[in-house]
Amino acid sequence: MKKSVPIFFIVCLFYLNTIAQVNLQAFKPNGATVSTRQKELVLSWPVGNGAIGKMVLDLENGRPLFSSLQMGKKGALKVVAANLDPAFILRVGKRTLSAESGGWDVFFDRVPTRPYTTNVVKFEKGSASVSTHGSQTVVKIAGIQSELFNGSLEITLYNGSPLFNVAAVVSTQKDSTAILYDAGLVNKKEMWTNVAWSDVKGNLQTEKAVKTDESKNLEVKYRTVIGENAGGSLAVFPAPHQYFYPLDEAFNLKFTWKGRNYLNLISGYGIGIRQDPLGDKRYVPWFNAPPNTQQRLNFFCLLSTGKADATLAEVKKFTHNDTYVPLAGYKTMASHFHNEFISDVVLSGKTIPEKPEFVTVLKKAGLNIVKLAEFHGPGHPKGPDSTRLKELDALFKQTQRLSDPNFLLLPGEEANNFYGGHWLAFFPKPIYWIMSRKSDFPFESNDPKYGKVYRVNDKVEMLRLLEQEHGLAWTAHARTKASTGYPDKYKEEDFFKSETFMGAAWKAIPGDLSLPTLSKRVLNLMDDMANWGLRKHVISEADIFTITEQNEMYAHLNVNYLQLDKVPNYADGWQPVLDVMRKGKFFVSTGEVLIPKFNVNGKGAGETLKIDANGKTTVNMQLNWTFPLSFVEIVSGDGAKVYRKRINLNTTQAFGKKDFSWQIDLKGRKWVRVEAWDIATNGAFTQMVWLE
16 A cells, blocks of 8 residues: 555646646636646637537647547537647748838838748647636647747637637747748648638639648638538638738739648648738738737638538628628728729720729629729829820720719829829819929810810919819828828928818738737827827728739728718719718728727717816717627827727627727817727727817
8 A cells, every 4th residue: 555655646746747737827717618638628618509619739749739629519519620730831031121211111122032031830839828818718838939939829719609710929039020921720640521712703612632632822712721521621711901911912822722741841731821922023021020029920710510611601701701891871982093994904905895804893892982093103194285184084984984873983093293202182073184284384274175174283283273173182101102201291281281181091001910900000190190280081092903803802902981871973073972081971991890880979080079177078889890809999199199098899709799888088188089900900990089
């Protein structure tokens, strides 16, 4: 008996050491359950419709991390996948940063033209913990390392959905660093029966998974690749907008992969997501990775007990099938497209299609109003006069022809003359104008063929034209690209202070995977302009060139929900569109988060609220969302400082709609606005409510 005592203690000590490596102190009951056995961590969570998901993690090195992924009703779980490992490849390059180029906001950079490294991310399983964050359960496992980066693996489960996120969360000490990553799940033992994806035309493609098949990159729609087994299927896909660093083109660069020995770096058979390091071969800035920031190299997985087609249908719901859904009282508008249909097709001698592909693509995306930015390169904005007027006439005739009662295609240009930097001009009807004027020509004249024609010679005449024709202007890609330093450099100019200058346009430039929001560049400018004492607004912009069905359009799009009951008739002009923009009666969205209602003490965006001396106010808003929400931020300013109040919404579950009210003290503030962001870094933001 005495000899058995030491053995008993050794066994107990081994058991305690085994489970001690998982810290459960921060785990709280929220519907999910956690247990440990030997070196396994077992988690289950409610996935909706009375079903549960189950994840068995093997914490022993040398063994696949995802020992088992299961789903189904309690007592009748099906094994969807087994013996999978997460895999990450990290590319590390160098950004060209300077104050003149915009610092970390620089777009005109070509990272892959300079030396960069491509390495597999190593994972030696270390200490683990499980924590509860509202309706989310987070598993954190130490041991991620690659070249200049190190960190942990994080797995996040979302109650109410068979969705989970896998992330290598890493940081570096090195400055001026740019990164890209590929990721996925790799089979070490069992194989998928089939791998499936949607082709660019929306047709499901299925291939038998063969262990010896070398990896290949897939050109897909919906950014998703699916592994299918007898027990169900598992979809792998990225955040729909955050994963795509800014480019001039929305080319489909084969953003998923399948097969063995990916890049000769990942052994085993895998499915996953990828980036092309060369991008569109124009300006390729990659993602920013500033020192000491926590970069999330992440992807989403969706479990299903159904076949691949049913699973893909569930994934598509998160982006409304890659469309911008109708919202009562609103019409969707997108801006800044350099499609060059007029120069490249209409005036080139080519056959003019009855239904151009770009129009079909934009309509399918759910857009009601599209503002073009033609003649960005091939046009003749400064003449010769006859050429310029012919180009404008073709633009007006084609945009009218291609408009219909629910789709308004509007002429527009990125003028880039007179004011400084790049800016867009927008008129409420067809206007013939030339961006130059000889001394012997008047500002306004009558042409026998085209009617009234304006010739503009300087910023004073440009302002005069916008005022006379009730037009609008705004800074394109403010503080980056060819607008680096603008509108700051002309904030004291009369044209900028006038009502004809609306403000600026927002796009996710730059990309930074450490941020819980998309680019803060123009959101910060929005706050700055308000603190300058100017009532300006910010619309979204796409700023892309070719528009085709093959392209990955949705990832690079964003939209403005304008408060309009109907789409204006082209022939009657579109002054209502400009009026809504001028007044700030709209919100911006990536598509997944919507703000149908918003007011502060009853006053909506663009309106003025007189607050009591005590400053007590109530922010009211309705939110619709697909991915679970992350937080809302109420942003306000006093003319000098910016104040932020963050409201955690991690108790929300996928696919919700709710009215919210928050009390906030706005004493001494001059403006307030609201942003809402989800767990995939999709978001929406309002325009200002002005305070007096």
